[in-house]
Amino acid sequence: MTDRKEFRDLASPEEAHEAVASLDIEPAPETVPLRESRGRVLAERVDAGIDVPGFDRASMDGYALRARDTFGADEADPVVLPQVGVVHAGEEPAVDVGAGECVEISTGAVMPPGADAVVPVERTHDVEDGVAFDTAVAPGDSVMAAGADVAAGERALGPGTELTPREIGLLSALGVDEVPVRGTPTVGVVSTGDELVRPGGELDHRAGQIHDVNSYTVAAAVEEAGGEAVLYPHAGDDYDEMERQLREAAAECDLVLTSGSTSASAVDVVYRVIEETGELLLHGVAIKPGKPMLVGRVGESAYVGLPGYPVSALTIFRTFVAPAIRDAAGKPEGERATVEGRMAVRERYAQGRTRLMPAGLLTDEAGETLVYPVDKGSGATTSLVEADGVVEVDADTDYLAAGESVTVELFSPDVRPPAVLAVGEDDPAFARALDGVRGPRYLAEGTRSGYRRLRDGLPDVVVASGPLEADEETDALASWTREWGLVVPRGNPAGIEGVADLAAADVSFVNRTTASGLRATFDAALADAGVDAERVHGYERTVRAHESPARKVQSGDVDAGLGLRASAAKLGLGFVPVGEEAVRVLANPERTEKDGVRELVRALDGIEAVIADLPGYGV
Amino acid sequence: MTDRKEFRDLASPEEAHEAVASLDIEPAPETVPLRESRGRVLAERVDAGIDVPGFDRASMDGYALRARDTFGADEADPVVLPQVGVVHAGEEPAVDVGAGECVEISTGAVMPPGADAVVPVERTHDVEDGVAFDTAVAPGDSVMAAGADVAAGERALGPGTELTPREIGLLSALGVDEVPVRGTPTVGVVSTGDELVRPGGELDHRAGQIHDVNSYTVAAAVEEAGGEAVLYPHAGDDYDEMERQLREAAAECDLVLTSGSTSASAVDVVYRVIEETGELLLHGVAIKPGKPMLVGRVGESAYVGLPGYPVSALTIFRTFVAPAIRDAAGKPEGERATVEGRMAVRERYAQGRTRLMPAGLLTDEAGETLVYPVDKGSGATTSLVEADGVVEVDADTDYLAAGESVTVELFSPDVRPPAVLAVGEDDPAFARALDGVRGPRYLAEGTRSGYRRLRDGLPDVVVASGPLEADEETDALASWTREWGLVVPRGNPAGIEGVADLAAADVSFVNRTTASGLRATFDAALADAGVDAERVHGYERTVRAHESPARKVQSGDVDAGLGLRASAAKLGLGFVPVGEEAVRVLANPERTEKDGVRELVRALDGIEAVIADLPGYGV
Structure with a gap:
């Protein structure tokens, strides 16, 4: 990266908003079929072109007649009129209603000529020489006049109206089957990191390849904001192809997004294309994590460069870009997506x-x-x-x-x-039990971290394993045991029989981090066996998660790893049992009545079914 | 309709919820590409299949080295190490880092063998014989260990998780490109009214045809709830075809919806198909407007019959059906879509x-x-x-x-x-001026209704025309004039010259309703001219909206209609001017500081541009 890109003065967030707003990303309006218009935004006012209803319409089942013929009628002294016909919904009346006559009529039917009111069937009864009416009605009663709902020429919907089922209903009534709507901004997402591989592709870890997280994430966020995302094929380390993609995206889209690559060569491609075809309006925003943000133009398209880290990219997208896309799509400002809360910790x-x-x-x-x-x-x-x-x-x-x-x-x-926040030991039985809770969150940071965070009052529950803490409450919400030991290659080629064998010079080992309860259990077993940890080759080589040591054994990196029988069984590896340890789920005493904790307790009632599938587990 | 369908005992709303819940509309899970998974719901837990990152990764630009080589370094006494290579993101390290050596490294690059920490470039400077480090680091500093983000075997996402850009990001990182998701319930919408015509089709008003409002409305609501709506072609009054559609929908969909037809023949088709192929679980709910609701099965499909009126259909759909669709789609309960408010009126x-x-x-x-x-x-x-x-x-x-x-x-x-609620006179200039307000609501019920509702304290503004009310505030937010008179056929074949000619025996007329300010203006003009209203043929024949009389003249129904020059010009009709009346926009004195009212005032500042397009308008 050369110095020209190292702008020393970062823009303020306000300047960044203004720079993005100054880009024109609003597409031309278009016309879509009504059936496909949900979520779109009207580009112009729609006035009614027809009357609704288009005719005077019975709004009850009953009898159409001349209101004046019912004057004076009541239950004691009903008026009796001869019935001269019937008219149903969807048919043209075959008769006129003369003075002193009535016609049976269905809801929704056309009022027959001559009639000016409907008497609901409930206020009538059949008699020998016609129909008896036990109530008087006024002209217009139980009739919806033509245009009474909406009349031709009236304002129906204004520009900027988002079309929900309700507006679609009104447009249906007006017979509108093609709707003028705001265009959907087309947003090109160009992947510029040559170390990136699209999900589904194989990674070469030795070459530092990682999956491309931002392309799909940003594309989904574009669509959430009301844009149409176009993903350009990943060009890998073919810089000519990457440049071609950028230029193509600029030609085809209203806005082009890239997200910061850590590859200097890829970054240079982006700068070159901007320099040759467009301009850079802003480089870097004085907001963490906005420093790497770029705003400018590439060819005829607007351009924004997002930071490379996924949370940063999404945060900057939501803060600066999503509002511009919503605006271009004509989407009403999203509802206020904020909550107030108190800091749980300092x-x-x-x-x-x-x-x-x-x-x-x-x-x-x-x-x-x-x-x-x-x-x-x-x-x-x-x-x-x-x-x-x-x-x-x-x-x-x-x-x-x-x-x-x-x-x-x-x-x-x-x-x-989350319904419930659990922090603590990484345990596969607990992870599965959480399937019975709607919207849980589980930070498997290890037992020690669980205890520490509980002292801060943060989690709802702690998942703990290893030796009991001095101040640990003994009444757990649930507990079970898991068999642990040394995961070794299938057939145990090194002939390891227990922890004492880890001290052998030719055995390489991988440990768990000190946050893990299992690590504490292991340390206690080493002490019991009189093994000096310093003599274990790989004692300091630690990994965080329960299955990771077994994976390192599987890949041939090490001869033995600290782990669970369940992990060895899952991966088809050998296992040297050492002992059992208890896994306890402990409630934060301040949260025992919380709904999510109760839900978790119900889910943990089914733990036996879960552990039945996990070798080495018991209750 | 026969007696068997007239259930006298309506079900309670709870029973209706239970009946709908008892229908099985949950489709089988499916697998979708990650790129198309936004908004879908995970059908099962996803555990990480790989470590992320897949390798020990530099998290800063700087130098990879052995941490112990920096012990004791500070600004006063930096440690200098020779640089033995460079490693960029996306490439395999070409060198090992020995004791007393360093390698330049980019963020995201693979840690070279031998190195256990990175010193950020900001804490270094180049010197003649290598790189000077002015800080000590510990092993692991500025390094993200393999699996530190998420490790193979860890729980990543639980079943029931709705996939937003965030979850899509995590799944991308895990390399998951095919996602197991809950199926989308397929909901067939069958139109059963033979008086109905799909939007876009021509209506025969004399035969009482109306546009089919419910099909598109309900289809859009189904999609809003997370279902896939399938619209079956409208069968009109072909009852065999209607029956075939119903049976086909039942065979193809998880749920079939109809909405109440007012046509007895169409209703009979629905009943016959239910009786022959399924069962009716519930007929009618004791909730207004749920009386006509049906719940049952048609063939292998669930079935719900909705009321026929659009607001009723949508209300019953939202209350009873949408939750079942959301549930079948695995969608989390919608956010609580309620607001508390005070009744504005009794x-x-x-x-x-x-x-x-x-x-x-x-x-x-x-x-x-x-x-x-x-x-x-x-x-x-x-x-x-x-x-x-x-x-x-x-x-x-x-x-x-x-x-x-x-x-x-x-x-x-x-x-x-709404940003602003306006009630009152139906005026095309005001209707257009509202285009400048985001989300207004305009109830064009007439001047008299506007005043009445203002006395109840309801509207933000009243649109008034006609003679001033005794208690009318004279300081309007805006006012303009509109030329009114008699709209007549092009060329004025009856030779009408003014209101006095309306009393001629051979002239038919159509009036506006008494709620209209223009009607009051007209009545005053009749009085001024000494014309007895009883002698005007059609004086009692009234329509609600400003353009409706002109439309009746256009269709040849009448010889003259009360209206505006603007309406006559729009429809290409003749016009006999009678006078001008003022249109005033009056603020509710309790709401003058309301944001939406201020926004309306700004929009009304541009009224001159609006009325320049409307013949007969002035300020």
């Missing part, structure tokens, strides 16, 4: 730039919203689903205090706090 | 059945929500867009008092109160 900041802090939501027992920061480190894709929105933190804010009130801009209006 | 009821009262929303100057009943009479399609939701009123409630608090179940979660 969060400190380095001062400097305004920061959009990814935040998770949670409700306490009283249903109040709690907010906690989600910071899983740069580029974590799990933050996409573990955060619910962002909190804008001023540049001069040092910290947010626990209990402080904050506003969370939700990732979408239908985001809801 | 509303009385006949006791009897629970009633779902269509209601309009409004905000007062303080932003509080006001609620008013929308009752335009049976079958009005304009109620679809003039109501915002329904208020459930108990069977034993006599009345709702003005100011009483009520809960409105919105027609959809994104329904918002």
Whole structure:
């Protein structure tokens, strides 16, 4: 990257909004069939072209007659009129109604000539010489006059109206089958990272390949905002092809999006095309994570470059780009997708730039919203689903205090706090039991992290394994046991019989991180066996999740890994049993009455069925 | 209709919910490409199949090295290490990092063998014999370990998760390109009214034909609820074809919907098919407007018959059917689409059945929500867009008092109160000026209705024409004049010269309703001219909207109609000018500071441009 791209003055968020707004991404209006118009926005006013109803229409089943013929009628002294005909809905009346006559009529039928009112059938009875009417009616009673609903020439719907089933109903009544609507902005999504591979493709981990997360994420967000996303084929490290894609996208779309590549060569392609065909209006916004944002034009198209990390890309998209797409599509401003909540924990900041802090939501027992920061480190894709929105933190804010009130801009209006927030040990039985809870969140950060966060008052429940903590409540919501030991290649070629064999010079091992309860169980077993951890080759080599050591054994990286019988069985590996440990689900005492916790308790009632499928598990 | 269909015992709303819930409309799960999965719902848990990242990954631009080589480094005493290579994102490291060495590394690149940490470039500077590091780092610093984001075997997303851009991002990272999702229930919409004509078709008014409103409305509502609507071709009065459509829909769909036809023959077809192939579980619900609701089975499909009037059909659909479709699609319960408000006016009821009262929303100057009943009479399609939701009123409630608090179940979660509610004279200039306001509502019920409703405190503004009311505020938000007179056939064949000629025996006339300000202006002109209204043939023949008399002249029904020069010009008719009347837009004094009223005032600033297009208009 050369210096020309290192703008030192970052734009303010307001300037960035203005720069994006200055891009013209509004497509021409179009006409769509009514049947396909749901969610579209009227481009112009629609006045009624016809009367609805188009004729004077009976609005009850009964008898059409001249109202004056019923004057004076009541139950004691009904008026009797001869019936001279019948008229049903959907047919032309065959008779006129003369003075002193009546005609049977159905709801929706055309009023026969001569009649000016309908007496509902409930207020009549048949008599020998006709129909008896026990009530008087006035002209127009139980009749909907032509045009009474909507008359030709009246304003029906205004420009900018979003078409829901209701408006579609009114347009149907008016006989409108082609609807003039705002165009849908076409947004090209060009993938520029040469290390990226579309989902479904094979990754070469040694070459640092990763799946392209932003293309599908941004495309889905474009569609959520009312645009039509066009994904251009991934060009890999073919820079000529990448450049061709960019130029093609610019020619075909109202707006082109890329997301920051970490590849300097790919970045250079983007800059070259912008320089040659368009202009750069803005480089970098003084908001974390907006520093890498680009705004400009490529050819005839508007252009925005998003940051490369998925949460950053989506945040910047939602903050700056989505409003412009909605506006171009004529979509009414989205409903206010914010919630107020109290910080569940304290969060400190380095001062400097305004920061959009990814935040998770949670409700306490009283249903109040709690907010906690989600910071899983740069580029974590799990933050996409573990955060619910962002909190804008001023540049001069040092910290947010626990209990402080904050506003969370939700990732979408239908985001809801999780039913239950579980933090702790990564356990496959618990993970499966959660299938019985609607909308749970499970941060499998390890037992130690679960305890630590519980001391902060954050989670609803903690999943714990390993030795009991000194202050651990003994009455768990549920508990079960899992058999653990050493996962080894199939057939156990090294002939490992127990933890003592890990100290052998020629055995390589992979451990779990110290946050894991299983790690604590393992350490205790090493101590019991009198094995010096320093003699275990790979003791310091740690992985976070329950199945990871077994995977490293499977791939041939190591001879043995700390793990569960269930993992060895799943992956078809050998297993040297060492012991059993208890997994406990502990409730936050402040949340035992929370709905989601009760729902979890019900789901955990079925844990026996879950663990029946997991080798080495028991209750 | 025979007696067997006249069930005397209506089901309770709870029984109706249970009957619909007992129908099995859940389709089989399916697999869709990730790119097309937005809005779908996961059918099963997705566990991570791979580690993300798949390799130890630099999370900053900088230098990869062994952390222990930086111990003790600080700004005063930096450590200098020789650089032995470079590794970019997307490439396999070509070098190992030995003790006392460093390698330049890009964000996202694979950590080279031997290195265990990255020092960000900001904490380094180039020196003659290598790179100087002015900070110490620990192993793992600025490195995202393989699987640190999500590890193979971990729970990624649970069953029942709705796929938004965020989940699509996580699935992308996991390389999942085919997603197991809940099926979309297929809902057949069969049109059974033989008087119905699909929008776009020509109506025969004399035969009582109307456009089919419910098919497209219900289809759109099905899609809003997460179903796939299949519209079956309209069979008109071909009952064999109608029966064939019903049977075909039952064979092809999870659920078949019809909406009540007023045609007895069409109703008989529905009953016959249900009786021969399925069963009727429920006929009629004790809720207004649910009396005609049917629940049962047709062949292998579930079946619900909706009422025939559009607002009733949509209300019953939303109340009983939409939840079942959402449930079958696995869609999370829609957000709570209700608002609380105060009744703006008193509303009385006949006791009897629970009633779902269509209601309009409004905000007062303080932003509080006001609620008013929308009752335009049976079958009005304009109620679809003039109501915002329904208020459930108990069977034993006599009345709702003005100011009483009520809960409105919105027609959809994104329904918002209109920016401004205008009631009064039907005027084309005002109708056009509203195009400049986002989301207005205009009830063109006539000047008299506007004044009456203003006395109740309902509208934000009143549009008035005709003679000034005694208590009318003279300071209007805007006012203009419109030329009125007698609309006659082109060339004025009857040679009408003024209102006096209307008293001629051979001249037929059509008037406006007494609610119209123009009618009052006309009455005053008749009086001035000394014309006895009783001698005007058609004086009592009234229509509601401004263009309707001209349309009756155009169709040859009458010789002259009360109307505007603008209407005559639009329809290419003759016009006999009589006078000018003022149209005034009057603010509700309680709402002058309301945002929507201010927006209307700005739009009315441009009224001159609007009236320049309307012959006979002036300011």
